[in-house]
Amino acid sequence: MNYPFLMLSNNRKKRDEIFKELDSLQQRDFSFSSGHILGSMCTQPHPIAHEAYIRFLETNLGDPELCPGTKEIESRFIAFISKLLHAPKTAVGQIVSGGTEGNITAIWIAKQLSGKHDVVLPESAHFSFQKIASLMDMKLMEVPLTNDYIMDIQQMKKKIHKDTAAVIGIAGSTELGAIDPIPEMSEICTDEHLFFHVDAAFGGFVIPFLKELRYKVPDFDFQLKGVCSVSIDSHKMGFSAIPLGTLMIRQRQWLDCISVESPYISSEKQSGILGTRSGAPVAAAYAVARYLGHTGYRNMVKSCMDVTKYTEEQITELGLSPVIKPTMNVLGVKLKKPSRIVKKLFEQGWRVNKVDRLSCIRLVLMPQITKQIIDEFIPVLQKTCEEEGEL
């Protein structure tokens, strides 16, 4: 760029000063590459995602005729997700910034289609539904869980009534990675003509591969005819960069009810919540999906599940117990005072998260977590638990 008012060439010193400041602040962050983040559902983006991202930084998919090429990349990426989730030809994909926006968008559609405001969901649903309740004046009808920490079907039936706008199923709970009985829920929603949204923000990039690896997991996607929408995040197990999720929607025309006219930009209508949105995370997610492909993701999931099993064994050997046998690469570990342990581990440079509701800490065995890292972590956990009277 050659803008006289910028005086770029004169300001190398200023630039260096700014990056010294940024670098010094960045030192305080935990990094994924250290392996010490054991409590996040994100990871560092795959190198190819990184490379693609920076090439598309200036694109704005909110104004699609400015960037028909990037728009085509978006279409190809949505086609990949569509295939992964067995979406029918009538389906449409809406790019979102992540699981929260995916959930909001789904409920927005359900509200518009039904004119109703009650949402039936399991107690394990993500806290974004609390936002939805407040933002959109929806009423949450929480259903207790079974002993396996999944939606209790009999209890769910009792909550459904004439004002129900939507039913929510979780395919990979944020707490434990547990998968609700989506097939049974799908049948009930079909019978009752209810909008059924599946939150697979985490599990969407895990369950399809678990099935191929012969783990016993229920169906969760558009193969079940009652499933109306599925939310799936690329910046979680899709190994790409924030902010990128996709909401797949069974019927293209359902988007119309959340579309508004969009003067001043190149398209006549705009659907979805946000306006201006970068093409960079879309290009990144597409690049990594193309690069890894089905086989690459399956190998990744296999590797994560191996580390999860290993961690579970190590935890058990210490004398601690998992909350449930892990369904995917999320491991809840029962503790008396999880807050104390989280704090103590933090002081020693390890970052794990707690779930107070279940009195546990939660480890997420993302791709960057290897058995070597677990071998480093276990003695620290053991010592901490001993000091705090957990062992």
Next chain:
Amino acid sequence: MNYPFLMLSNNRKKRDEIFKELDSLQQRDFSFSSGHILGSMCTQPHPIAHEAYIRFLETNLGDPELCPGTKEIESRFIAFISKLLHAPKTAVGQIVSGGTEGNITAIWIAKQLSGKHDVVLPESAHFSFQKIASLMDMKLMEVPLTNDYIMDIQQMKKKIHKDTAAVIGIAGSTELGAIDPIPEMSEICTDEHLFFHVDAAFGGFVIPFLKELRYKVPDFDFQLKGVCSVSIDSHKMGFSAIPLGTLMIRQRQWLDCISVESPYISSEKQSGILGTRSGAPVAAAYAVARYLGHTGYRNMVKSCMDVTKYTEEQITELGLSPVIKPTMNVLGVKLKKPSRIVKKLFEQGWRVNKVDRLSCIRLVLMPQITKQIIDEFIPVLQKTCEEEGEL
């Protein structure tokens, strides 16, 4: 990264194939650096924004204890915005993805504080308010404009009533860059105890500098005691990268009414709409703000205004008329059939946008648009207008 399952080293060929595909698609996009995008309120990010962005790609400010350093950068950036907008000490800044999320968040607060659902806004308000109406079941009370295309105060008074949750003022309309009479609106809202939100997504990085350059523009920010919140975008005239806006809110405690408990992550509560969000655009916006500083932005605005004046003169010389004398670097040009002209210009490789409502095309003279580019554009516009019977 050294993950065995990735087999990175084996796949240089695959990587090259993917980037060949991405590059070839990117060829179809318009680029800001070509100068041929005359209709967007975005621009290519400043080089320093670009450089900062890529360094913070893996950070997640939705989980702030993972990245205390990046969180500190966010605080410093908000302090910059706070000062720019003369926010009081009681104020708080909420980072958002852009103007649309800024507006949604402001109305969400107003709805929670008032328990009401009517929004009084000028006809020139951005189409994101149509989304808000649908998403949040708000009723929009549109106020006609004066001959200067700004909120008509007398008409506005008539629309205010007992169910009014918020009044919206636009400081730099998307159509024409016009600024509503914010001081008068502020007084009325103070008297009526109404939540007053100012949408300065575009104008927030323009008006403060116009004032210093002695352009006659009204006050629009927290210096007016009735202003409750201001939305301002860094990815527009802040010269940074998508997605980055800030919603400044007069009273910190107002955030509480849109906060929810956030188990599984490191903070106890999360406010705002989105969950996972990257620190990269925040670091980018901070870096460019630090680099340009007040003086750099003022020089930039001066340069944009010079080009705007030049363009207005050239347009007038052709025999075309501006819709209004430009308030900022946005120029509406009256046409009989703006759609035809937009289409014909598009076919010749120029991208301008139209505003059907005002029967005009809209040029946005962003930093990348120089007088030389205008000199290239004017003959194309002239020829097109002659062929289409506009001249």
